[in-house]
Amino acid sequence: MRFSDFKPVNLDDRDLFWGHYRQYPQVHSDNTFANMVCWNHYANYRFIEVDGSIVLSSTINDVTSFRMPIGPRNPDLIGDVIDLAAREGGDTPLWILDPANEAWIRELYPDLPLHASRDFFDYIYRTEDLADLAGKGYATIRRQINRFEREYAYTVEEITEENIDEVWEFLVIWCEWRDCNSESILASEKEAIFFAVNHFFAIGLEGRIVRIGGTIGAVSIVGRVNADMAVVHFEKALPETYPGIYKVITTETAAGLRKRYRYINRECDMGVSGLRESKTRYHPAYMVEVYHATRDDLEAHCR
Secondary structure (H helix, E strand, O other): OOHHHOEEOOHHHHHHHHHHHHHOOOOOHHHOHHHHHHOHHHHOOEEEEEOOEEEEEEEEOOEEEEEOOEOOOOHHHHHHHHHHHHHHOOOOOEEEOOHHHHHHHHHHOOOOOOEEOHHHOEEEEEHHHHHHOOOHHHHHHHHHHHHHHHHOOEEEEEOOOOOHHHHHHHHHHHHHHHOHHHOHHHHHHHHHHHHHHHOHHHHOOEEEEEEEOOEEEEEEEEEEEEOOEEEEEEEEEOOOOOOOHHHHHHHHHHHHHOOOOOEEEOOOOOOOHHHHHHHHHOOOOEEEOOEEEOHHHHHOOOO
Protein backbone atom coordinates (compact mmCIF):
# COMPACT_ATOMS: atom_id res chain seq x y z
CA MET A 1 0.00 0.00 0.00
CA ARG A 2 1.33 3.42 -1.00
CA PHE A 3 0.07 6.84 0.04
CA SER A 4 0.40 7.97 -3.59
CA ASP A 5 -2.47 5.57 -4.42
CA PHE A 6 -4.89 7.40 -2.10
CA LYS A 7 -7.32 9.75 -3.85
CA PRO A 8 -9.13 12.83 -2.51
CA VAL A 9 -12.63 12.51 -1.10
CA ASN A 10 -15.04 14.55 -3.24
CA LEU A 11 -18.77 14.93 -3.86
CA ASP A 12 -18.75 12.28 -6.57
CA ASP A 13 -17.85 9.70 -3.91
CA ARG A 14 -21.07 10.18 -1.94
CA ASP A 15 -22.85 7.02 -3.06
CA LEU A 16 -19.70 4.95 -2.59
CA PHE A 17 -19.38 6.05 1.04
CA TRP A 18 -23.10 5.84 1.74
CA GLY A 19 -23.21 2.28 0.43
CA HIS A 20 -20.10 1.24 2.32
CA TYR A 21 -21.27 2.83 5.56
CA ARG A 22 -24.64 1.06 5.34
CA GLN A 23 -22.69 -2.19 5.49
CA TYR A 24 -20.14 -0.92 8.03
CA PRO A 25 -21.91 1.71 10.18
CA GLN A 26 -19.82 4.49 11.69
CA VAL A 27 -20.10 6.09 15.11
CA HIS A 28 -17.68 9.05 15.08
CA SER A 29 -18.59 12.24 13.24
CA ASP A 30 -15.15 12.69 11.69
CA ASN A 31 -15.57 9.62 9.49
CA THR A 32 -18.86 10.81 7.98
CA PHE A 33 -18.91 11.71 4.31
CA ALA A 34 -20.41 15.14 5.03
CA ASN A 35 -17.64 16.03 7.47
CA MET A 36 -14.93 14.99 5.04
CA VAL A 37 -16.20 16.92 2.02
CA CYS A 38 -17.03 20.05 4.02
CA TRP A 39 -13.67 20.16 5.80
CA ASN A 40 -11.51 18.83 2.96
CA HIS A 41 -9.91 22.24 2.44
CA TYR A 42 -8.55 21.95 5.99
CA ALA A 43 -7.83 18.25 6.52
CA ASN A 44 -7.23 17.00 2.95
CA TYR A 45 -9.12 13.73 3.39
CA ARG A 46 -8.05 10.93 1.07
CA PHE A 47 -8.99 7.26 0.76
CA ILE A 48 -8.16 3.98 -0.89
CA GLU A 49 -10.29 0.86 -1.45
CA VAL A 50 -8.51 -2.37 -0.57
CA ASP A 51 -10.02 -5.87 -0.35
CA GLY A 52 -13.52 -4.59 0.40
CA SER A 53 -12.32 -2.02 2.92
CA ILE A 54 -11.83 1.73 2.84
CA VAL A 55 -8.74 3.23 4.46
CA LEU A 56 -8.89 6.96 5.22
CA SER A 57 -6.13 9.52 5.69
CA SER A 58 -6.04 13.20 6.55
CA THR A 59 -3.28 15.76 6.16
CA ILE A 60 -3.31 18.90 8.32
CA ASN A 61 -0.49 21.41 8.07
CA ASP A 62 1.46 18.93 5.91
CA VAL A 63 1.27 16.23 8.59
CA THR A 64 -0.51 13.03 7.54
CA SER A 65 -2.29 10.45 9.67
CA PHE A 66 -4.19 7.27 8.83
CA ARG A 67 -7.19 5.45 10.25
CA MET A 68 -8.11 1.86 10.85
CA PRO A 69 -9.63 0.13 7.80
CA ILE A 70 -13.41 0.30 7.49
CA GLY A 71 -14.63 -3.08 6.27
CA PRO A 72 -14.29 -6.80 6.92
CA ARG A 73 -11.73 -7.84 9.50
CA ASN A 74 -8.43 -8.38 7.75
CA PRO A 75 -5.34 -8.67 9.98
CA ASP A 76 -3.01 -8.42 6.98
CA LEU A 77 -4.58 -5.11 5.97
CA ILE A 78 -4.12 -3.77 9.51
CA GLY A 79 -0.46 -4.67 9.20
CA ASP A 80 -0.27 -2.83 5.88
CA VAL A 81 -1.82 0.28 7.41
CA ILE A 82 0.57 0.18 10.37
CA ASP A 83 3.52 -0.09 8.00
CA LEU A 84 2.20 2.77 5.87
CA ALA A 85 1.46 4.97 8.89
CA ALA A 86 4.93 4.43 10.33
CA ARG A 87 6.50 5.18 6.94
CA GLU A 88 4.39 8.14 5.77
CA GLY A 89 2.69 9.57 8.87
CA GLY A 90 3.63 12.20 11.40
CA ASP A 91 4.28 11.82 15.12
CA THR A 92 0.77 10.40 15.72
CA PRO A 93 0.21 8.56 12.45
CA LEU A 94 -2.59 6.12 13.37
CA TRP A 95 -6.00 7.03 14.80
CA ILE A 96 -8.78 4.75 16.04
CA LEU A 97 -12.25 6.31 15.99
CA ASP A 98 -14.58 3.57 17.21
CA PRO A 99 -14.68 1.05 20.07
CA ALA A 100 -14.88 -2.02 17.82
CA ASN A 101 -11.60 -1.19 16.08
CA GLU A 102 -10.01 -0.23 19.37
CA ALA A 103 -10.85 -3.64 20.82
CA TRP A 104 -9.65 -5.40 17.68
CA ILE A 105 -6.26 -3.68 17.43
CA ARG A 106 -5.68 -4.32 21.14
CA GLU A 107 -6.37 -7.99 20.44
CA LEU A 108 -4.04 -8.11 17.43
CA TYR A 109 -1.27 -6.00 18.98
CA PRO A 110 -1.59 -6.31 22.77
CA ASP A 111 1.80 -4.64 23.29
CA LEU A 112 0.98 -1.57 21.14
CA PRO A 113 0.25 1.41 23.42
CA LEU A 114 -2.89 3.36 22.51
CA HIS A 115 -3.26 6.87 23.86
CA ALA A 116 -6.64 8.44 24.60
CA SER A 117 -7.29 11.74 22.77
CA ARG A 118 -9.94 13.28 25.03
CA ASP A 119 -10.19 16.49 23.02
CA PHE A 120 -11.63 14.49 20.12
CA PHE A 121 -14.14 12.31 21.98
CA ASP A 122 -17.59 12.77 20.42
CA TYR A 123 -20.50 13.61 22.73
CA ILE A 124 -23.55 11.38 22.20
CA TYR A 125 -26.96 12.32 23.61
CA ARG A 126 -30.33 10.60 23.70
CA THR A 127 -32.51 12.49 21.28
CA GLU A 128 -35.44 12.46 23.69
CA ASP A 129 -33.27 14.02 26.40
CA LEU A 130 -32.39 17.00 24.20
CA ALA A 131 -35.95 17.33 22.92
CA ASP A 132 -37.74 17.09 26.31
CA LEU A 133 -35.12 18.48 28.71
CA ALA A 134 -36.84 16.54 31.49
CA GLY A 135 -35.53 16.32 35.03
CA LYS A 136 -33.55 18.47 37.44
CA GLY A 137 -30.39 18.27 35.37
CA TYR A 138 -31.92 20.45 32.67
CA ALA A 139 -33.70 22.95 34.95
CA THR A 140 -31.40 25.89 34.12
CA ILE A 141 -31.70 25.27 30.38
CA ARG A 142 -35.51 25.04 30.65
CA ARG A 143 -35.62 28.37 32.46
CA GLN A 144 -33.57 30.01 29.73
CA ILE A 145 -35.87 28.61 27.04
CA ASN A 146 -38.98 29.70 28.98
CA ARG A 147 -37.57 33.21 29.22
CA PHE A 148 -36.88 33.20 25.49
CA GLU A 149 -40.46 32.07 24.77
CA ARG A 150 -41.85 34.90 26.89
CA GLU A 151 -39.77 37.52 25.10
CA TYR A 152 -39.96 36.32 21.50
CA ALA A 153 -42.62 34.89 19.22
CA TYR A 154 -40.69 32.40 17.13
CA THR A 155 -41.31 29.72 14.52
CA VAL A 156 -39.31 26.66 13.51
CA GLU A 157 -39.00 25.23 10.00
CA GLU A 158 -36.91 22.78 8.06
CA ILE A 159 -34.21 23.95 5.64
CA THR A 160 -35.59 23.56 2.11
CA GLU A 161 -34.75 24.65 -1.41
CA GLU A 162 -37.11 27.59 -0.87
CA ASN A 163 -35.23 29.02 2.14
CA ILE A 164 -31.64 27.83 1.60
CA ASP A 165 -30.63 31.23 0.20
CA GLU A 166 -31.84 32.87 3.40
CA VAL A 167 -29.68 30.46 5.39
CA TRP A 168 -26.68 31.54 3.32
CA GLU A 169 -27.50 35.22 3.99
CA PHE A 170 -27.88 34.52 7.71
CA LEU A 171 -24.46 32.87 7.82
CA VAL A 172 -22.91 35.92 6.19
CA ILE A 173 -24.35 37.99 9.02
CA TRP A 174 -23.20 35.43 11.60
CA CYS A 175 -19.64 35.47 10.23
CA GLU A 176 -19.54 39.24 10.34
CA TRP A 177 -20.71 39.18 13.96
CA ARG A 178 -18.27 36.39 14.88
CA ASP A 179 -15.43 37.97 12.84
CA CYS A 180 -14.70 34.67 11.12
CA ASN A 181 -11.57 35.95 9.43
CA SER A 182 -9.90 36.88 12.72
CA GLU A 183 -8.66 33.34 13.47
CA SER A 184 -7.51 30.59 11.16
CA ILE A 185 -9.81 27.92 12.63
CA LEU A 186 -12.82 30.23 12.34
CA ALA A 187 -11.89 30.99 8.74
CA SER A 188 -11.70 27.24 8.06
CA GLU A 189 -15.08 26.71 9.71
CA LYS A 190 -16.52 29.51 7.61
CA GLU A 191 -15.36 27.75 4.45
CA ALA A 192 -16.73 24.44 5.71
CA ILE A 193 -20.18 25.74 6.56
CA PHE A 194 -20.57 27.65 3.31
CA PHE A 195 -19.53 24.54 1.40
CA ALA A 196 -22.22 22.66 3.33
CA VAL A 197 -24.88 25.21 2.39
CA ASN A 198 -23.79 25.51 -1.25
CA HIS A 199 -23.95 21.69 -1.64
CA PHE A 200 -26.60 21.04 0.99
CA PHE A 201 -28.85 18.67 -0.91
CA ALA A 202 -26.10 16.94 -2.89
CA ILE A 203 -24.36 16.05 0.38
CA GLY A 204 -27.63 14.80 1.87
CA LEU A 205 -27.92 17.24 4.76
CA GLU A 206 -30.95 18.54 6.61
CA GLY A 207 -31.47 21.24 9.20
CA ARG A 208 -33.70 23.57 11.18
CA ILE A 209 -34.29 27.31 11.24
CA VAL A 210 -35.55 29.43 14.14
CA ARG A 211 -37.22 32.66 13.02
CA ILE A 212 -38.14 35.63 15.14
CA GLY A 213 -40.63 37.94 13.44
CA GLY A 214 -39.73 36.40 10.10
CA THR A 215 -35.98 36.93 10.58
CA ILE A 216 -33.64 33.98 10.94
CA GLY A 217 -31.98 33.96 14.35
CA ALA A 218 -30.46 30.47 14.36
CA VAL A 219 -29.81 27.48 12.10
CA SER A 220 -28.64 23.91 12.53
CA ILE A 221 -27.12 21.67 9.85
CA VAL A 222 -27.51 17.96 10.44
CA GLY A 223 -26.25 14.77 8.82
CA ARG A 224 -26.58 11.02 9.26
CA VAL A 225 -24.02 8.90 11.11
CA ASN A 226 -25.89 5.59 11.11
CA ALA A 227 -29.46 4.29 11.30
CA ASP A 228 -29.73 5.24 15.00
CA MET A 229 -27.63 8.41 15.09
CA ALA A 230 -27.72 11.88 13.54
CA VAL A 231 -24.92 14.42 13.90
CA VAL A 232 -25.21 18.19 14.29
CA HIS A 233 -22.39 19.37 12.05
CA PHE A 234 -23.07 23.07 12.55
CA GLU A 235 -25.24 25.12 14.88
CA LYS A 236 -25.12 28.91 14.54
CA ALA A 237 -27.11 31.67 16.21
CA LEU A 238 -27.01 35.32 17.23
CA PRO A 239 -27.10 35.13 21.04
CA GLU A 240 -26.35 38.80 21.63
CA THR A 241 -29.44 39.74 19.64
CA TYR A 242 -31.60 36.89 20.96
CA PRO A 243 -30.33 35.66 24.37
CA GLY A 244 -31.05 31.99 24.89
CA ILE A 245 -31.52 31.18 21.22
CA TYR A 246 -28.76 28.56 21.15
CA LYS A 247 -30.76 26.53 23.69
CA VAL A 248 -33.83 26.83 21.49
CA ILE A 249 -32.18 25.66 18.26
CA THR A 250 -30.63 22.71 20.12
CA THR A 251 -33.91 21.42 21.54
CA GLU A 252 -35.96 22.18 18.41
CA THR A 253 -33.45 20.31 16.25
CA ALA A 254 -33.72 17.31 18.56
CA ALA A 255 -37.52 17.49 18.47
CA GLY A 256 -37.41 17.32 14.68
CA LEU A 257 -35.14 14.25 14.75
CA ARG A 258 -36.66 12.20 17.55
CA LYS A 259 -38.91 10.03 15.37
CA ARG A 260 -35.99 8.85 13.23
CA TYR A 261 -32.88 8.83 15.43
CA ARG A 262 -32.36 7.50 18.93
CA TYR A 263 -29.12 9.43 19.42
CA ILE A 264 -27.65 12.78 18.43
CA ASN A 265 -23.90 13.21 18.03
CA ARG A 266 -22.79 16.75 18.83
CA GLU A 267 -19.15 16.16 17.88
CA CYS A 268 -16.10 16.86 20.05
CA ASP A 269 -15.05 19.89 22.06
CA MET A 270 -11.48 20.15 20.61
CA GLY A 271 -10.22 20.85 24.12
CA VAL A 272 -11.94 24.25 24.27
CA SER A 273 -13.00 24.74 27.88
CA GLY A 274 -16.16 26.70 27.07
CA LEU A 275 -17.30 24.08 24.57
CA ARG A 276 -16.57 21.27 27.01
CA GLU A 277 -18.60 22.95 29.72
CA SER A 278 -21.50 23.58 27.31
CA LYS A 279 -21.56 20.03 25.96
CA THR A 280 -21.28 18.50 29.42
CA ARG A 281 -24.19 20.63 30.64
CA TYR A 282 -26.51 18.66 28.33
CA HIS A 283 -25.57 15.35 30.01
CA PRO A 284 -24.28 13.07 27.25
CA ALA A 285 -25.41 9.44 27.35
CA TYR A 286 -21.89 8.35 26.43
CA MET A 287 -18.77 9.38 24.53
CA VAL A 288 -17.23 7.91 21.40
CA GLU A 289 -13.64 7.59 22.53
CA VAL A 290 -10.70 8.26 20.22
CA TYR A 291 -7.21 6.78 20.50
CA HIS A 292 -3.95 7.24 18.64
CA ALA A 293 -0.63 5.43 18.36
CA THR A 294 2.70 7.20 18.08
CA ARG A 295 5.22 6.75 15.30
CA ASP A 296 7.79 5.24 17.67
CA ASP A 297 5.31 2.66 18.93
CA LEU A 298 4.20 1.74 15.41
CA GLU A 299 7.77 1.33 14.19
CA ALA A 300 8.30 -1.26 16.89
CA HIS A 301 5.40 -3.26 15.45
CA CYS A 302 6.16 -2.95 11.74
CA ARG A 303 6.66 -6.19 9.83
